[in-house]
Amino acid sequence: MMSWACRSEESESPNNLIPYLPNDVALNCLARIPRSHHPTLSLVSKPIRSLLYSPLLFTTRSLLQCTQPLLYLTLRSRDSSLQWFTLHRTNPNPLLAPLPPIPSPAVGSAYAVLGPTIYVLGGSIQDVPSSHVWLLDCRFHRWLRGPPMRVAREFAAAGVLHGKIYVLGGCVADTWSRSANWAEVLDPASGRWERVASPTEVREKWMHASAVVGDRIYAMADRGGIAFEPRSCAWESVGGELDHGWRGRACVVEGILYCYDYLGKIKGFDVGRGVWEELKGLENALPRFLCGATMADLGGKLCVVWECQCNGKEMEIWCAEIGVKKNSDGELWGQLGWFGKVLSVPKGSSIVNCSSVSL
Known part of the structure; x- marks a missing residue:
């Protein structure tokens, strides 16, 4: 009792x-x-x-395996300040909710997602490249300072493999330190950056896009692209087909790399086959041109965010969620789930990055 x-x-x-x-x-x-x-x-x-x-x-x-993929978006306003948002899938109208600003905004930062955290790597502050690393803890929307990189960078490539963050390029390899640390890796468990050996011929300065496919980090440089496989520390140039077809920001969904080619088409690249294919089924579903199109893997679906210019002093941010698969003929096929306006911002703003985080 x-x-x-x-x-x-x-x-x-x-x-x-x-x-x-x-x-x-x-x-x-x-x-x-x-x-x-x-x-x-x-x-x-x-x-x-x-x-x-x-x-x-x-x-x-x-x-309990109850986590959900959430979209995080970074915008640059006309005065060069950075604004951060997360997408709330509220019914009937999804919307972007503002987040606390990054303490030290920079131009040309690289982004990487590991667990519940978005890593913002380097970038230039008042035209000076920095080695700063900022962490957005997406559980509590709190900014934390991370361990600085060994080399200051802007417009670097970044990727996550085997629980570690790799960053490539974004620096002029004109000193021993910059050359030796052109590529480096962060082990979050130890909180230390370590150099990654890289051959001289891959050390381009600017990297305009990157993605992880399988066990490799792919990065597109000023002249050609490179692929890095961390376990064997092997570097190689990417094939001409991938190099010529990769335009703009890309993401990987179910092993296929997707990008927008500025001609009004979303294309997917099958690394194993080495070919690009148009994502079919969307011919009349989306606007003809998607200005500033940026993509993310949102829980196995392709999420596309773009800018829509309007009359007056504002522009709109639109978002679409697309189910992607291969049909019985092996063709890439997309099915539009939903799309719509999620935010109005002053004209002159632009999309910088979008990332998916599971929480």
């Missing part, structure tokens, strides 16, 4: 997440609620609000 009374008293405690439920059961329930409902959920009670801002919730969501 006393044992039951103790449990009853605990279940009715004002610190309980849900009245009359043990906290471990309540946590199991609350962790399954979609992230988009968390702002409303935080208004229910102080214990629930505290849970939403604790690592325990996100660990539980991961263990």
